[in-house]
Structures are given as C-alpha cells and as structure tokens.
Amino acid sequence: xxxxxxxxxxxxxxxxxxxxxxxxxxxxxxxxxxxxxxxxxxxxxxxxxxxxxxxxxxxxxxxxxxxxxxxxxxxxxxxxxxxxxxxxxxxxxxxxxxxxxxxxxxxxxxxxxxxxxxxxxxxxxxxxxxxxxxxxxxxxxxxxxxxxxxxxxxxxxxxxxxxxxxxxxxxxxxxxxxxxxxxxxxxxxxxxxx
Numbered sequence: 001x002x003x004x005x006x007x008x009x010x011x012x013x014x015x016x017x018x019x020x021x022x023x024x025x026x027x028x029x030x031x032x033x034x035x036x037x038x039x040x041x042x043x044x045x046x047x048x049x050x051x052x053x054x055x056x057x058x059x060x061x062x063x064x065x066x067x068x069x070x071x072x073x074x075x076x077x078x079x080x081x082x083x084x085x086x087x088x089x090x091x092x093x094x095x096x097x098x099x100x101x102x103x104x105x106x107x108x109x110x111x112x113x114x115x116x117x118x119x120x121x122x123x124x125x126x127x128x129x130x131x132x133x134x135x136x137x138x139x140x141x142x143x144x145x146x147x148x149x150x151x152x153x154x155x156x157x158x159x160x161x162x163x164x165x166x167x168x169x170x171x172x173x174x175x176x177x178x179x180x181x182x183x184x185x186x187x188x189x190x191x192x193x194x
Contacts, residue, residue: 034150
C-alpha cells in the first residue's frame with residue numbers, strides 16, 4: 001500500500017488557499033545545509049538569492065534584469081557539539097552597492113559565540129547594523145536552526161546505529177529530548193506546567 005501524500009493522511013491540505021489574482025514581483029530563495037566534519041565539528045552553510053521579475057536601474061550595476069540576482073550571499077559557520085562557533089565565513093557574490101562585500105569583513109566576529117537562546121540578538125550585535133549586511137545577518141537565524149537540526153539529528157542517528165535500531169527513536173528517548181534544549185521551543189516539545 002502506498003503511503004499518503006503527507007504524514008497527516010490523504011485528506012490533509014498540501015496547498016495554501018487560492019490567492020486573489022496577483023503578479024509575482026520578488027523572489028527570494030534560501031537554502032541551508034548541515035554537514036558533519038571528519039574532525040567532529042559541524043559546518044552549516046546557507047545561501048540567499050533575491051531577484052525581481054522586472055528590470056530596474058541601480059547606480060552601481062546599471063540595469064538589473066530578472067535573470068540577475070540583486071542579492072546573492074553564501075555563508076559557512078563551523079560549530080562544535082556545544083554549538084560554539086569556531087569559524088565563520090561569508091561571501092557576497094552580488095549586491096546592489098559596491099560596498100556590499102566589505103560587510104563580510106566583520107563576519108568572523110561570530111567566532112566564540114554560542115548558538116542558543118539570544119542567538120539572533122548576539123548576531124545582530126556582532127555583525128549587524130552599520131558595519132554588516134542585513135541579508136547575511138538574517139541568514140544567521142536559519143543557520144542556528146539548521147545547526148540544531150544537524151547536531152541533534154546526527155546524535156540520534158548515531159544512537160540508532162550503535163544499538164542497531166532501524167526505526168524511529170523510542171518514546172522514552174523522545175521524552176528525554178523534551179527535557180533537553182528543545183524544551184518549549186515549539187508545540188511538539190511543550191512541557192506541561194504544574
């Protein structure tokens with residue numbers, strides 16, 4: 001028997017409601033990947049692209065056409081098991097102004113910070129504002145999330161490999177996760193208050 005289209009069953013919606021007539025004018029793509037390194041650290045890489053669906057003039061680049069990115073940035077952040085940043089690298093491939101790539105000069109200010117509660121505020125303090133890039137700073141929220149997905153997902157995978165399990169983690173191990181750093185991070189990890 002085939003699996004349903006979603007884990008919630010065949011009748012669960014898979015599309016948003018039908019929108020009113022509209023025209024797409026802006027497209028942003030963000031991709032983020034987590035890697036386990038041979039040395040035991042984790043690399044998190046993210047890429048952001050923006051383009052418009054119409055040409056528009058800029059002082060720096062003349063006309064930017066729909067097939068060109070107005071923003072194109074890549075980042076790599078290396079963290080350890082405690083989510084402490086060991087290395088940070090950013091690259092601006094395309095931006096609207098000549099000065100945009102120089103914002104990456106402060107990106108290594110993330111080294112020594114720890115991903116966890118208050119991460120976005122600490123990132124903004126370290127690389128945001130007048131010396132940084134709004135788009136690179138925004139990517140750090142996604143990087144933080146993927147760092148957790150990578151580290152804790154890999155821990156669970158390694159546990160299953162060690163005990164020879166082939167399926168999902170047990171309910172008991174999931175309960176243990178609730179008491180971890182994921183507690184109250186979303187409805188699935190909500191802890192009932194007394």
